[in-house]
Amino acid sequence: MKAARLVFLALGALSACLADTPVNPHAAILQDFDKRVSEYVKMRKTTEGKLPKLKATPSQAEIASHERELADMLREARQSAAQGDIFTPEISAEFRRLIGLTMQGANAARIKESLKTAEPVNLRVAVNDVYPKKVPLQSTPPTLLLNLPRLPPELEYRLVGHTLVLRDVKSNLIVDFMTNAMP
Numbered sequence: 001m002k003a004a005r006l007v008f009l010a011l012g013a014l015s016a017c018l019a020d021t022p023v024n025p026h027a028a029i030l031q032d033f034d035k036r037v038s039e040y041v042k043m044r045k046t047t048e049g050k051l052p053k054l055k056a057t058p059s060q061a062e063i064a065s066h067e068r069e070l071a072d073m074l075r076e077a078r079q080s081a082a083q084g085d086i087f088t089p090e091i092s093a094e095f096r097r098l099i100g101l102t103m104q105g106a107n108a109a110r111i112k113e114s115l116k117t118a119e120p121v122n123l124r125v126a127v128n129d130v131y132p133k134k135v136p137l138q139s140t141p142p143t144l145l146l147n148l149p150r151l152p153p154e155l156e157y158r159l160v161g162h163t164l165v166l167r168d169v170k171s172n173l174i175v176d177f178m179t180n181a182m183p
Contacts, residue, residue, distance in 0.1 A: 029094040030149055036086045037166075040175060041152050044168065047077050071171040075128045083127050086166060086176040095164065095178060098147045103183050107143040114141040115159070115182075123160050125177050131158070131167055 051073065054066040087095070103111060123135055131137070140157045148157060151166075155175065158165040164181035165174055 026094060026097075029090050032088070033086070033091045033094075033149055036088075036091075037149075037151065037155065040086065041154050043077060044074060044154060044171075047073050048170070067170065067172055071130055071173050074168065074171050074173055078128060081127050081176075083177060085127070087164075087178040092178040092181075095148065096181060099144065099164075099181055100183060102144050102147045111141045111143055125160055125163060125165055125174050127174055127176055129174050131165075131172050131174060133172075137167075 048070055051066070051069055054063065057063065084092075102108070123132065138159050140159055145157065151157065154169055156167050156169055158167050159182065160177075162182040163177050163179050165177045167173070168175050
């Protein structure tokens with residue numbers, strides 16, 4: 001009986017210690033980012049499910065029309081969307097920290113060179129705007145991407161000057177963005 005009581009007390013003390021263990025604040029912020037991205041993707045899939053499926057077609061006009069319809073439906077579903085819905089101030093600060101660490105490491109010179117050789121993109125971005133077709137999609141250096149949270153295939157990161165953009169691939173919409181992402 002005493003042994004059972006001691007085990008019970010030990011388990012109680014252990015659970016009390018675990019409850020007091022601080023959560024890694026960086027991990028908690030990235031979990032919040034993942035949650036926000038997942039909520040967007042869920043809403044996007046629900047919205048896209050209301051559209052007739054695009055059949056395989058070589059017609060650029062049909063593909064563009066489908067993209068526009070999806071973008072219009074997403075804009076309507078996200079009427080109140082604003083900058084910072086996904087890239088909250090806390091998430092933006094964490095991303096800047098991760099990008100800063102990357103830019104200080106051994107790959108910093110390679111990343112800077114990659115950004116210099118890419119065609120510069122100067123564009124005013126806004127949530128729910130379509131990314132202009134005539135403006136190049138500057139690729140994000142792979143080394144930089146390795147230090148950012150992975151995105152589902154529906155979304156991608158893009159750089160527009162020093163701004164990090166979260167772009168919906170299929171609808172070509174700007175989902176959210178954070179300014180001053182790049183040092």
